[in-house]
Each structure stands twice: as C-alpha cells, then as structure tokens.
Amino acid sequence: MTNKHYAIIGGGINGLAVARQLLLDFPEAQVSVFEKEQDVAMHQSSHNSGVVHAGLYYEPGGLKARLCRRGAELVQQYCAENSIPYDECGKVVVALSKEEEGRLDAIYMKSLANKVPDVRMLSASEIRDVEPNCIGTKALYSPRTAIVSYGEIARHIAQEIKSKGGQIFLGRKVTSLSEKNQKITVHFEGNEHHGTQFDYAVSCAGLQSDRLAAQSGDIETPKIVPFFGQYYVIDENFKDHVKGLIYPVPDPKYPFLGVHFTKRIDGQMTIGPNAFISFGRENYSGKRINISDVYDFLTYKGFWKFSSKNMPAAVRELKTVLSQTNFVEEAAKYVPSLANVSAVPATRGIRAQAMESDGSLVDDFVIRKQGNITHIRNAPSPGATSSLAIAEYIVREVMTHH
Ligand SMILES: Cc1cc2nc3c(=O)[nH]c(=O)nc-3n(C[C@H](O)[C@H](O)[C@H](O)COP(=O)(O)OP(=O)(O)OC[C@H]3O[C@@H](n4cnc5c(N)ncnc54)[C@H](O)[C@@H]3O)c2cc1C
Structure with a gap:
C-alpha cells in the first residue's frame, strides 16, 4: 500500500x-x-494509424519487442472488457522484388524470435487468398494484427x-x-x-x-525531431479492394514503415502515412510554420547528419508530399486496381521521434x-x-x- x-x-x-x-x-x-x-x-x-501491432519488426530482447507483445495482449483485453471496438483484420507485409524478399525473411525471423502468434510466409499466389487484389512476390502474414481507435x-x-x-x-x-x-x-x-x-x-x-x-x-x-505523416481516405466505393492492412517491406535506411493501406475502425480505408520533416511539432494543417520548432531542428547537428545520410529516402517521401498522384501510385504498386482511385486528404499525424546528436534515430x-x-x-x-x-x-x- x-x-x-x-x-x-x-x-x-x-x-x-x-x-x-x-x-x-x-x-x-x-x-x-x-x-x-x-x-x-x-x-x-x-493522430495515428490505429494499428495494434503484433510485434513483427522489433529487435528481439529490446523494450519495443517485449512491451509491444505484452501491450497488444493488454489492449485486446481492455477493449473486450470495456466493449471498445477491436477488429482483428490481419496484415500482410508485401515484397515486390528479390531484394525485398531478403529483408522480409529477416523480419520473419524477428517475428518468430518475438513469439508473434500465427505469423507465416505467403507465396505470390497465397497472397491473393488473404488480399484478393494485392500483388507481390512474397508476403509475411500476421493474422492477429488488429485495428482500434486509440x-x-x-x-x-x-x-x-x-x-x-x-x-x-x-x-x-x-x-x-x-x-x-x-x-x-x-x-x-x-x-x-x-x-x-x-x-x-x-x-x-x-x-x-x-x-x-x-x-x-x-x-x-x-532531441525530438518531428516527422509528419499524411493520410488520405480513398473513395468509399473502392474500400473493399483491401480487406485489412497492406504494408510495404520497410526501408532499413529510413526507419518508418512506409505508406500502407490501413483499414480504420470506423470502416474507412486510408493510405498513408508518408514521413517528412514537420515545420511544427503540433502543426496538423501543415500551413503554419512554428519558428521555435524549426529553429530547434535546424540548429541541431544531428538533424543535418541525418539529412545528409537519408537524401534518397527524403526525395522519395517529398514526392508523395508534393503530389497526391504520386502518393496514390506508391500504394497502388501493391493494389493495381486502385491506381486511379480518388482520395481526399485526411488528418496528419506528427511523430515524436527522438534523434541522437550523431543523426541516428533512436x-x-x-x-x-x-x-x-x-x-x-x-x-x-x-x-x-x-x-x-x-x-x-x-x-x-x-x-x-x-
Ligand atoms: C502518424 C503516426 C502513426 C502511428 N501509428 C501507430 C500505430 O498504428 N500503432 C501504434 O501502436 N502506434 C502508432 N503511432 C505511435 C503512437 O501514436 C504514439 O506512440 C503514442 O500515441 C504516444 O502516446 P503519448 O501519450 O506518449 O504521446 P501523446 O499522445 O503525444 O501525448 C502527449 C501529451 O502530453 C501533453 N503535453 C506535452 N507537453 C506538455 C506540457 N508541457 N504540459 C502538459 N502537457 C503536455 C500533450 O498535449 C499530449 O496530450 C503512430 C504515431 C504517428 C504520429
């Protein structure tokens, strides 16, 4: 007591x-x-994707791996006990090339080490059994990944x-x-x-x-360096093209999960989030610049080191910031039937991501x-x-x- x-x-x-x-x-x-x-x-x-992550990606033995697995169980239990909607819609992480398959295998090994329940690899044809409109050469399937409203x-x-x-x-x-x-x-x-x-x-x-x-x-x-992530909601009539969650294989050089299809607990289907530096820590419209927030990262040597190391990924992400068409195209690589889908901007999220002074993201x-x-x-x-x-x-x- x-x-x-x-x-x-x-x-x-x-x-x-x-x-x-x-x-x-x-x-x-x-x-x-x-x-x-x-x-x-x-x-x-x-302001997030609302995904109850099953623990696929995290370094075995680290806090993320341990607390994500335990946390996912506790969130499921909390929702059940309090009648809060919880949808175990499942997730596929999809490789599009041999090179991505190698990285996907490494994630699979991590998910086994983290004791993620029921994960398995899918061949190109098996992907369609789970996500009929999705293409890829190989995928990691996590049927227990879920969605909620945090x-x-x-x-x-x-x-x-x-x-x-x-x-x-x-x-x-x-x-x-x-x-x-x-x-x-x-x-x-x-x-x-x-x-x-x-x-x-x-x-x-x-x-x-x-x-x-x-x-x-x-x-x-x-120090916290804010990275925003923009979401788009796709046309209601096309939302059934995706059953659950479709993710790319993350780029190991850029520590965000990549633009993905996310079913929302309210039934909407979103694409996002990309990842680009935010000109304000709490600037969700993206229209205003917060001088002290910008000053903070511009005067941080870690930010410049990070930027110089991540130029190609930053250029890729910038394209999705500047052009909605490019954003949808990125996602449609996985679901070609959505190549011309109309989408409207939804909310942004801004990540509280810590960065060391050597430019590495924690x-x-x-x-x-x-x-x-x-x-x-x-x-x-x-x-x-x-x-x-x-x-x-x-x-x-x-x-x-x-
Ligand atoms: C785009 C995006 C997608 C994400 N997707 C997922 C996902 O799918 N699954 C998942 O598990 N996680 C996801 N996350 C991460 C997840 O949202 C965060 O890890 C989590 O919400 C952090 O919660 P928090 O309470 O630490 O921070 P916050 O929710 O940011 O809360 C911090 C609070 O502190 C208050 N505060 C700050 N300073 C002060 C002060 N000086 N005095 C008083 N109050 C103060 C703020 O107003 C705020 O309410 C995502 C995050 C983002 C941005």
Missing part, C-alpha cells in the same frame, strides 16, 4: 495508462494528471482514472519539474505552481518530451529516471499498442515507491 502523491505530465495514452496503473497497483495513491490541452489525447494518441481507448482510460479517484487537470501546461529533499514541485506556465508537492512524477509529454526533460535538469539529448523506447522523476524520452510507434505495458513497466520496474 502507498498513499504517495504522483504527478503525471501529459494526457496522451501513455500518461493516462501510467496514471491508471498507479491507481490499480496502489488504490490509496493520490494521482494527478496535468495536460496542457483542453481535452486528453489531442496529439499522437488520436483516442477512444485513451478517453475511456481517463474516465476510469476519475472513477478510481484520480484527478485530470486540463489546460495546465507544465514548464518544468524540480526536486528538492525528495519532494517534487510542478511548475506551470505563468509562474504558478500546483499547491501540492509530489513524491514522484512521470513525464509523458510526447512531442515536447525532450524540452520538458531538459528544462527539468535531465540530459539534452536525444530505435527503442527510452525511459529515463532522474531522482524521483521518470521521463519517457522516446515512445514512437508501436507506442500506442504498447501503452498499457509501458505503464506496467514504469510503475513496476522503473519507479520505486518507498
């Missing part, structure tokens, strides 16, 4: 999952969530937190956390601070996580403890799938509750 005071910064799915886990493990604890927006889950947690799950968790006695404060932007004599003060914009002092704090600030960590005395790097989740403050410094995809397991990990393995 503990009746300690906990402050959680960030009301995305990870912050909410941590608050819930604390209340589950320590029903007497006093848990406060501080979120800068007027509602929970306004950023990555409601926004809905997050809002459900928020209700659960309140029903268990936790508090969620909206419109409260935290500027820093400070710790003295094992007591933590939460500082807000406008020089206010919350009357209560806290015993522990967990910062789950997504796109702002590096800034909040550095302002609270943690190390400066890795692959695994990074969760750091500094005194009694824990910072999530990197939780990109499959961060939503993993959220309930990330929460277990932070509450049971990273934090101490003396």
Whole structure:
C-alpha cells in the first residue's frame, strides 16, 4: 500500500495508462494528471494509424519487442472488457522484388524470435487468398494484427482514472519539474505552481518530451525531431479492394514503415502515412510554420547528419508530399486496381521521434529516471499498442515507491 502523491505530465495514452496503473497497483495513491490541452489525447494518441501491432519488426530482447507483445495482449483485453471496438483484420507485409524478399525473411525471423502468434510466409499466389487484389512476390502474414481507435481507448482510460479517484487537470501546461529533499514541485506556465508537492512524477509529454526533460535538469539529448505523416481516405466505393492492412517491406535506411493501406475502425480505408520533416511539432494543417520548432531542428547537428545520410529516402517521401498522384501510385504498386482511385486528404499525424546528436534515430523506447522523476524520452510507434505495458513497466520496474 502507498498513499504517495504522483504527478503525471501529459494526457496522451501513455500518461493516462501510467496514471491508471498507479491507481490499480496502489488504490490509496493520490494521482494527478496535468495536460496542457483542453481535452486528453489531442496529439499522437488520436493522430495515428490505429494499428495494434503484433510485434513483427522489433529487435528481439529490446523494450519495443517485449512491451509491444505484452501491450497488444493488454489492449485486446481492455477493449473486450470495456466493449471498445477491436477488429482483428490481419496484415500482410508485401515484397515486390528479390531484394525485398531478403529483408522480409529477416523480419520473419524477428517475428518468430518475438513469439508473434500465427505469423507465416505467403507465396505470390497465397497472397491473393488473404488480399484478393494485392500483388507481390512474397508476403509475411500476421493474422492477429488488429485495428482500434486509440483516442477512444485513451478517453475511456481517463474516465476510469476519475472513477478510481484520480484527478485530470486540463489546460495546465507544465514548464518544468524540480526536486528538492525528495519532494517534487510542478511548475506551470505563468509562474504558478500546483499547491501540492509530489513524491514522484512521470513525464509523458510526447512531442515536447525532450524540452520538458531538459528544462527539468535531465540530459539534452536525444532531441525530438518531428516527422509528419499524411493520410488520405480513398473513395468509399473502392474500400473493399483491401480487406485489412497492406504494408510495404520497410526501408532499413529510413526507419518508418512506409505508406500502407490501413483499414480504420470506423470502416474507412486510408493510405498513408508518408514521413517528412514537420515545420511544427503540433502543426496538423501543415500551413503554419512554428519558428521555435524549426529553429530547434535546424540548429541541431544531428538533424543535418541525418539529412545528409537519408537524401534518397527524403526525395522519395517529398514526392508523395508534393503530389497526391504520386502518393496514390506508391500504394497502388501493391493494389493495381486502385491506381486511379480518388482520395481526399485526411488528418496528419506528427511523430515524436527522438534523434541522437550523431543523426541516428533512436530505435527503442527510452525511459529515463532522474531522482524521483521518470521521463519517457522516446515512445514512437508501436507506442500506442504498447501503452498499457509501458505503464506496467514504469510503475513496476522503473519507479520505486518507498
Ligand atoms: C502518424 C503516426 C502513426 C502511428 N501509428 C501507430 C500505430 O498504428 N500503432 C501504434 O501502436 N502506434 C502508432 N503511432 C505511435 C503512437 O501514436 C504514439 O506512440 C503514442 O500515441 C504516444 O502516446 P503519448 O501519450 O506518449 O504521446 P501523446 O499522445 O503525444 O501525448 C502527449 C501529451 O502530453 C501533453 N503535453 C506535452 N507537453 C506538455 C506540457 N508541457 N504540459 C502538459 N502537457 C503536455 C500533450 O498535449 C499530449 O496530450 C503512430 C504515431 C504517428 C504520429
């Protein structure tokens, strides 16, 4: 039993999952969530592909591999227990050439090492049994990959937190956390601070996580460099051309999964997301430029090193940014019957992707403890799938509750 005071910064799915886990493990604890927006889950947690990843791609033994597998089970269970829609629509990762087949075999080996249930390889003709309109030379099939709405799950968790006695404060932007004599003060914009002092704090600030960590005395790097991903919704009349999820074999030099067909839990079929540098960390329209966000990455030597190493992939992605036709063409390589489908731009998502100063993108989740403050410094995809397991990990393995 503990009746300690906990402050959680960030009301995305990870912050909410941590608050819930604390209340589950320590029903007497006093848990406060501080979120800068007027509602929970306004950023990555409601701007994503909605896929419950089964754990195919991740380095065996790493946090992503472990927490994605556990997280996928917990998300499925949470949806079942709370009557939240969950569709096990399955996924194919499709190779189009011999070279891609080699990379696909490597992903298959990883998925076996990660004990992903029921994965198997499909020959070119077997692909059509799963996705009748899809072409490829070989595919990896994961029948247990599913889709959900993480926004809905997050809002459900928020209700659960309140029903268990936790508090969620909206419109409260935290500027820093400070710790003295094992007591933590939460500082807000406008020089206010919350009357209560806290015993522990967990910062789950997504796109702002590096800034909040550095302002609270943690190390400066890795820094978040925002990459947006645009989605398009395809013409309703063509959505049945794809049954579930169709992904390309990821380019190992560019650590995003590539433009894919994603069925949505609301029944829409989307294409996306591409991946290109965003001129604002929270700029979903793409029309405005946030000077301080742009200044941040332009003055980061890691960004220039990353750019020089990834020019060909960046040019490929830029083509899909500049031309909707090119975007659809990329996806139609897998489903030729959709080559001329009309599509309308849907939302963008912006990834909180951490980058080291040598220009490498941080692959695994990074969760750091500094005194009694824990910072999530990197939780990109499959961060939503993993959220309930990330929460277990932070509450049971990273934090101490003396
Ligand atoms: C395009 C895209 C596609 C993706 N697809 C998938 C997918 O299919 N499957 C999957 O598992 N994952 C996916 N992800 C990743 C997933 O969305 C994230 O890993 C997950 O949502 C991260 O949750 P979070 O709570 O850490 O961050 P967020 O949801 O970004 O929440 C952080 C919260 O902190 C708040 N905050 C920030 N700074 C402060 C401050 N100073 N004071 C108070 N509050 C603050 C923000 O307002 C925000 O609400 C995708 C991400 C993107 C962008």
